[in-house]
Amino acid sequence: MSILKKLFTAVKGGVNEVGEGIVDANAIRIFEQEIRDAQAALSDAKRSLTEVMAKEIQTTRAIKSLDEDIAKHETYAAQALDKDEEALALEIAEKIAHFEQEKTEQQQVLNTFTTSVSKLKEQIKQAEKTIVENQRQLSMVKTTESVQKATMAVNDTMASGDSSMASAKQSLERIKQRQMDKQDQLDAAQQLAEENSDKALHDKMRAAGIGEEVTKGADVLARIRAKQNK
Amino acid sequence: MELNELSIKLSQYETEGASFESFFINNVGQEVLQVIVDGNDELPIFVTRTDEQILCICYLFTEQEINADKQAELNDTLLRLNVPMPLSAFAKIDDKYAIFGALSTNSTLDQLGHEIVTLSANSIDALEAISDYLSE
Numbered sequence: 132m133s134i135l136k137k138l139f140t141a142v143k144g145g146v147n148e149v150g151e152g153i154v155d156a157n158a159i160r161i162f163e164q165e166i167r168d169a170q171a172a173l174s175d176a177k178r179s180l181t182e183v184m185a186k187e188i189q190t191t192r193a194i195k196s197l198d199e200d201i202a203k204h205e206t207y208a209a210q211a212l213d214k215d216e217e218a219l220a221l222e223i224a225e226k227i228a229h230f231e232q233e234k235t236e237q238q239q240v241l242n243t244f245t246t247s248v249s250k251l252k253e254q255i256k257q258a259e260k261t262i263v264e265n266q267r268q269l270s271m272v273k274t275t276e277s278v279q280k281a282t283m284a285v286n287d288t289m290a291s292g293d294s295s296m297a298s299a300k301q302s303l304e305r306i307k308q309r310q311m312d313k314q315d316q317l318d319a320a321q322q323l324a325e326e327n328s329d330k331a332l333h334d335k336m337r338a339a340g341i342g343e344e345v346t347k348g349a350d351v352l353a354r355i356r357a358k359q360n361k
Numbered sequence: 362m363e364l365n366e367l368s369i370k371l372s373q374y375e376t377e378g379a380s381f382e383s384f385f386i387n388n389v390g391q392e393v394l395q396v397i398v399d400g401n402d403e404l405p406i407f408v409t410r411t412d413e414q415i416l417c418i419c420y421l422f423t424e425q426e427i428n429a430d431k432q433a434e435l436n437d438t439l440l441r442l443n444v445p446m447p448l449s450a451f452a453k454i455d456d457k458y459a460i461f462g463a464l465s466t467n468s469t470l471d472q473l474g475h476e477i478v479t480l481s482a483n484s485i486d487a488l489e490a491i492s493d494y495l496s497e
Contacts, residue, residue, distance in 0.1 A: 270413045278416065281392030281409040282454050285420070288386045288395070299422035302403035302493055303488050307401070 135271060157259060158238055166265050173258045187244040192239055197234040235238040362466070364410055365392045367473060371387040371396065376474040379481075383408075396439070398481035406477050415464045417476055421491075424456040428496045435494045442490075448476060449483045460484050 204227045211220035297305075336342045362370075364385070371381040379399045385395040386407075394408040396417075407418045428486055429436060439451040439458075449462045462476050 237366045266455075270411070273418070274411050274414070277391055277409055277411045277452060279419075281393045281407060281416075281418070284386045284391055285395075285407055297403060298493070299426050299488055303492055305403050306401065306485055306488070 132282065135268070144257070159269070162265065162269055162272075166262060169258060169262050172184075173255065173262065176251060176255050178256065180255065183244055183247050183251060185243065187248060190241040190244060194234060194237050194241065194333065197230050197237065201230045225328070336338065362415070362468065362470070364392050364408060368394055371474070374470060374474055376471065379478045381474075381477070396477055398478055401453065401481055401485065404481065404484045405449050406480055406484075408477070410466065413466060413474065414467055415468060416461060417464070417480050418452075418454070418459050418461040420454075421458045421460060421484060421488055422495065424453075425489075426496060427494050431494050434490060436486055438491075442487075446483055446487075448479045451487070460487055463468070469472065477495070490492050 140299050208220050208223040211223055212218075251293065333342070368383045368385065371383050374381060380396060381396055383394050383396040386395055391409060396408055397404040398406065404419050404421075407420075409416050409418070424432070443450045446460075449460050452459045452461050460480065462480050464476055465470060468476075
């Protein structure tokens with residue numbers, strides 16, 4: 132059964148209580164060990180692959196050199212026949228037969244190497260897939276474990292401190308209140324900025340004698356005198 | 362990135378107009394970093410790490426807080442919202458509904474910052490969006 136399916140069953144059955152492991156710690160350790168073993172086997176397989184491939188190259192080279200030897204000796208045999216050296220030609224022909232025999236043997240060896248190279252490559256691909264798959268499943272188990280532990284930590288903090296988890300309604304109200312406070316602050320700042328710029332304009336206007344007249348001491352005195360003179 | 366490194370870096374970091382406060386919770390052998398984005402302490406983000414990923418989780422509400430007869434409808438809606446919601450997804454941990462994001466352990470501070478800020482904004486939006494499903 133895949134780990135996800137196990138988790139699914141456990142969560143569905145409500146086993147997923149805080150602190151209760153879904154897959155016991157021992158099973159996780161065994162699983163981790165299996166992954167490590169598979170990785171070791173994989174690196175061994177890769178090493179053998181390199182060795183076999185090296186031998187494949189060597190054998191190919193040997194066959195090529197045998198081909199060259201055969202061609203060369205065929206020329207020699209022809210030359211011997213031209214010179215009517217029948218006995219020598221036969222001796223050379225026997226040598227060629229020997230080369231050809233050797234070539235057949237090498238060819239068989241080469242075929243074995245080629246087969247095992249493709250077999251090893253397939254095995255390595257499979258092993259890599261299995262390891263990745265196992266790691267993904269292990270990661271699911273470990274994440275579940277971490278989240279459970281983290282939840283316990285969070286619950287403990289909230290239960291012990293004054294920051295006990297407020298109800299969603301209360302939280303929402305406080306958030307809205309804070310957002311409103313922020314908006315009010317922004318509005319107030321805006322208003323203040325506007326007032327300041329108004330004042331600056333007024334000052335300029337006053338300096339230029341535009342707008343409301345400012346009551347001056349002299350004017351007041353003049354008004355009082357005007358009353359007395361009545 | 363290790364969580365203690367993240368904690369130190371976040372304290373001096375600002376992104377997308379947001380600043381961060383964070384502190385460690387470690388009492389059960391699992392390191393958890395509690396992160397508060399821009400004073401949004403009603404919905405803290407809990408960051409934790411496994412071998413492969415960094416998980417950022419924000420708890421939204423408990424199962425008991427929602428109208429029992431509307432729960433199936435809510436679950437259906439949350440599943441539908443999962444894809445359109447940027448970077449985060451809905452989840453359930455024990456009896457708590459949560460919203461979370463997962464990142465590679467190779468993520469940079471900028472990527473983590475963006476994730477956390479987005480998650481925080483998504484959590485507020487999500488809570489507002491589902492408020493009709495909460496029982497009185």
